Amino acid sequence: xxxxxRRVPRGRVTTYGDVATLLGSPRVARQVGYAxxxxxxxxxxxxxxxxxxxxxxxxxxxxxxxxxxxxxEGEGVSFDARGRVVDFARLRFSFGxxxxxxxxxxxxxx
DNA sequence: GGTCTGACCAGGG
DNA sequence: ACCCTGGCCAGAC
Numbered sequence: 001x002x003x004x005x006r007r008v009p010r011g012r013v014t015t016y017g018d019v020a021t022l023l024g025s026p027r028v029a030r031q032v033g034y035a036x037x038x039x040x041x042x043x044x045x046x047x048x049x050x051x052x053x054x055x056x057x058x059x060x061x062x063x064x065x066x067x068x069x070x071x072x073e074g075e076g077v078s079f080d081a082r083g084r085v086v087d088f089a090r091l092r093f094s095f096g097x098x099x100x101x102x103x104x105x106x107x108x109x110x
Numbered sequence: 111g112g113t114c115t116g117a118c119c120a121g122g123g
Numbered sequence: 124a125c126c127c128t129g130g131c132c133a134g135a136c
Contacts, residue, residue, distance in 0.1 A: 030117085030118045037116090050117090
């Protein structure tokens, strides 16, 4: 997770789901969030990971969410009145080619 | 084993 | 475009 997030350039954003998909497990978006919550490595630009609606997720610590927003604004990312990233579709980093998330295609059970 | 809890997500209304 | 719902999955009890 950390390696993937570190590939997101300054001023761009990605989503929990995109990171999960890139890692080969499209349905573990939540776990990506947990990994970031446990993050201690300052080199990882965690602020660039937002949710699929283009907004900062704030379940849990609101303080963290505010910091995240300020950090992004400091990189030139702006937000609209509803807290959505302006031009989200364009700022969403592609990693070259992120496949679309197959919502209901479950991997075989073990 | 069962149950609950999330930095989540897509689809339907 | 917004809100709700059901689905997901891994970790902690």
